[in-house]
Amino acid sequence: MPGGVSSPVRAIDPYPFYVHKASDSRIWDVDGNVYIDYCMGYGPLILGHAHPAVQEAVTQRLKLGWDYGTPIEAEIALAERIQKDLPSIEMLRFVSTGTEATMSAIRAARGFTGKDIIVKIEGGYHGAHDAVLVKAGSAAISTASSLGVPAEAIKNTLQVPFNDIEALSDVLEKAEPACLIIEPVMGNIGPVLPETTYLTEVRKVTEENDTLLIFDEVITGFRLCTGGAQCLYNVTPDLTTLGKIVGGGFPIGIFGGKKEIMECVAPSGGVFNAGTFSGHPVSLTAGIATLNVLNEEGYKRVNGLGDLLRRMLVDLLEELDIRVTVQGIGTLFQIFFTEKPVKNYQDALTSDVDAYKKLAAFMREEGIFLAPSQFETNFISLAHSNEDVEYTIRAYANAFKRLYNLDVDTAGY
């Protein structure tokens, strides 16, 4: 296995810990160490690990077999549930990963408009397919961010910085692209929030320039609130991609939106999309069970816990006189090792990534599993408690004390 792992971010220095089991907010390694988990599978597990409702639903499903290659009623149930909560999704297609969802949404946008050029946000992550693997900071000519991606495959991908409506307007006017794909709250360089009117303006300028707007809500969908970022910020995209939470911890992706666009997808239309595991019964079942547990009260509690953690963290850093930036929203949080607020990818790049790595390593010794990279987001789940948060703040105090050789008594935290 290259790097010893199945996905690059898991290659924690000097070597990753192997997990034996997990439940609620806790994860156990094969040596018997236990951690409070804020990685949470990188996003799907908003209920925490091994939630009994999901376990029960999946167990019942397994008794009936688990892969039929035919439509099943659970597809309708999940589709209707998604349509109720995200009314912009008039028609949708189930696929197996977020990567497939964004790849297919982009293909649908290109197929529908007959245009090739697409625009993405610098540092925005939309999975691991060719068209979106573009290096940041390359203005005129796009450069691949991965070996093996032909220049041909990305020559139609343009980028603009997040929170910069003028740069976007400019590119839309000049290039007349098929679509803009954007994470409404950036989650893959750490959490970066849209400024007050940014998303409303994004909608306005995309509409004015006949560019389809794709919200990549693979992280934010059913996380920020039931209706995702499009509900929270009251902006209606043409297409939406979902994943992570909607599969309840099993592989899933969804792309959907305006009926006239989605009707272009095969077999209704000529935009090809297919998959052996698309609409997998176990993923659908786990997704439905997960969404059924989530309610207003749950979101209120879990987002409140996020507020508490960020507030306590800010207070702690102030007391220790450490100048770093705490960012997040709802259940998302991260410390950027930079003094300025992070508004886009270039800001994020000013962070001291080595300091973050050390902090994350010290935190693991304190029994806390944080996302191992500065450019990832930490996730709180419904299984986390106030006590978990308090314990975590104490751990941060100890970790920062070690990181900066501080001569303070952290016992009081």
Ligand SMILES: *Cc1c(COP(=O)(O)O)cnc(C)c1O
């Ligand atoms: C995780 C993620 C993806 C890719 O999803 P996979 O299931 O890992 O393929 C796409 N977009 C965003 C915003 C993501 O966070």
